[in-house]
Amino acid sequence: MDQPHDEISHHKRAPEQRVFVNRSLRLEKIKFFGFDMDYTLAEYKSPQMEILAFEMTLEKLTKVGYPKDILNFKYDPIFPVRGLWFDYLYGNLLKVDGFGSILMGMHGLRFLKTQEIEELYPNKFIQLSESRIFVLNTLFNLPETHLIAQLIDYFDKHADFKQNAEKTGIRGGEMMMSYKSIFQDLRNAVDWVHMNSAMKRTIMDDLEKYVKKDARLPQMLKGMRDSGRKTFLLTNSDYEYTNAVMTYLLGAEWTSFFNLNIVDARKPNFFAEGTTFREVDPETGALKLGSNTGPLKEGVIYSGGSCEAFRKMVKARGKDVLYVGDHIFGDVLRSKKTRGWRTFLIVPELDQELSVWTERRPLFEELGGLDNQLADIYKNLDASATDKPEIHSVLQSIRKICHEMDQEYGVLGSLFRSGSRTTFFASQVMRYADIYASTCLNLVHYPNFYFFRAPMQLMPHESTVDHASVLKTEKAEKFRRQDSIGHQVRGWSKKTATENEFFPEEEEEDVSNESSDIDELHSARRGSQKSPSADVENNVCDTDVVSMPPAQVDRDHLVRQSSD
8 A cells, every 4th residue: 555645755766757566576687678669669649649540440430331420520638548348238438446346437428327337237346258348458449449439429319310228229210230339340440440551651651740759768778788688679560660660769770779579479379379480581571481490699580489489599487587568468467477577567647647646636635534534423333323424425525526536537537546446457557567657768767776676565454553553352462461472483483493584575476377267268269269360369368357358459459460
């Protein structure tokens, strides 16, 4: 749990320069620094990138039969937020917590009322299943998050259409469209746009408009290599696009900043069975004949490959590698769970989140005060109390403050929380990212031997009980009359000549690599696929709720597609 503002030590770096820690990590123990390219080394400018994808998707939809009226839709960057679940059945965008409890809902451009949510979702809860839910979890999902809301709003309000009795779609005369079919049309259009070379060509023709250039990038990469570490690029982008972007960022000799360069990696399949390594001809971009079986060489561009082959060729143990990426599923979760790599998640929205956290401090303090007020109302009541206190006004004030807090982040609120409750996205970050920051360039503010130490994680019985409190239980009184447990244990250790010398902060265990039954099932499913692209589309993983559906994978995106 975070420390109170007035207790945070002055030695902390400026918030915008910070790297935040979920699990302790010592940089001096990292031998390999791996980087994704898109939204990691190459940070795309917002909202320029989203507007481009948004407008191209609209054009594609009109070509498959959607009314040209939709070309009037505009992308508004204050609307979408990542991590929402789209419910195929009722066409709703849902913000949920790590357990599937619904925090808010929206149908089209209209927020769902509490009564509507309770009617459609008993107990305000929904399971994450691939037949019902698509998780809009990536930065590339932002345009379609806004688009699906506008499309549903358009058809629901159109004079020629009417919502059906089951609330699962719209009907106009003899024509019926389910919300699921509308979303599938949108997904197909998005996939087409990102696979179409026109979008990549538009970006490559004006890289300054779409890609941020930062002088700290070569400084960071050079510093890592000068300290004796090895660096590698591992991206799903094809060679032509990778070469254009990296040349813009690092110059014509960009490959010299990395010991290894891998394009068309097809993550997350790279972390499973993967494909074979093949060399890329830098002159033509074509793949050379045959697969590479020898050691991986510096200065050579490789396509495809697998983590297992990579491990054998460079002789890297899982905990020797820190992989930096923006994709919580393709980059972080799979590299953590299946290979034990240490993970660094890039969350560009952190700058906005921290701005609200610091500049709107009075709102958070007011919410804390209301929580204390509610606790005081019940403080002196026990099981014998019969008069129910009036708390409606306090609850209304809490609801008002939470709503006001959400509005500071955007129409759909914060990426990480809704009021005092954390989101599904936040639970994924805490579970799978060892460290995270708004940009990988924040590493330049730390020495290459830095010890990222995780703050103590407090449970409610620890965070809400002051150390100065005195327990008045019989058991506590007994403990006070005898030697402390710690004193007794130290005596036991001397008597048995054994003591626990293991220090978890020194060699912290990685998140469990044990495969669950769900993972085994999914591995079997992937093994039955016919093509690598199908493998990527059918990758799934376990989560705090249930298994992540294939929809979680941002299929065939501009920068995450195979070259096939």
